[in-house]
Amino acid sequence: ETGVTQTPRHLVMGMTNKKSLKCEQHLGHNAMYWYKQSAKKPLELMFVYNFKEQTENNSVPSRFSPECPNSSHLFLHLHTLQPEDSALYLCASSQVMSGSYNEQFFGPGTRLTVL
Amino acid sequence: AQSVAQPEDQVNVAEGNPLTVKCTYSVSGNPYLFWYVQYPNRGLQFLLKYITGDNLVKGSYGFEAEFNKSQTSFHLKKPSALVSDSALYFCAVRDMVVDSSYKLIFGSGTRLLVRP
Helix, strand or coil: CCCEEEECCEEEECCCCEEEEEEEECCCCCEEEEEEECCCCCCEEEEEEECCEEEEECCCCCCEEEEEEECCEEEEEEECCCHHHCEEEEEEEECCCCCCCCCCEECCCEEEEEC | CCEEECCCCEEEEECCCCEEECCEEECCCCCCEEEEEECCCCCEEEEEEECCCCCEEECHHHCEEEEECCCCEEEEEECCCCHHHCEEEEEEEECCCECCECCEEECCCEEEEEEC
């Protein structure tokens, strides 16, 4: 298991619910990422946080709202989702320094089902 | 824009035989290439990366990858496949740097099935 944990591992929610996904990294990294993995589609980068500042929002609908209170924690707040948002949501972290090319470490993911 | 392509949805190989999972890339500038593996119900695990140097890169679990600049390829290889290698494999390329961070562009994935 990597040093990135995600909770919950499975989530079923209705379209009117509000829920949050949590990610925590224990690796001392300074960058965190949210990805969406749907069946038959490549991994989609959603958000990037570098030193707690959001540096990338990859045209993600506003029903997904990220929060990064510190460099170890990352949340994804969900509200009024659609069934097509059902997917595996992966969190990752990496150590970013100028000129570095470090790999990203992934959590196990949250399997989200929207009814 | 940077991109990677994995032309095979699935690769089938018998245990003990060599395996190759293909990846080609398109980048502007120097390529920074990665391979990840995903086991069922798990996140992605890093296998290896090419930044510069030797064209043959060795990684985890006995895997290696060969960087070929003229063919713009970065194929993943293993001399002798194990049933436990059966998983989903992703090739990735680093995209442009923004504010000292970077993002990975992933291929569509190749499912490797190793039969006993």
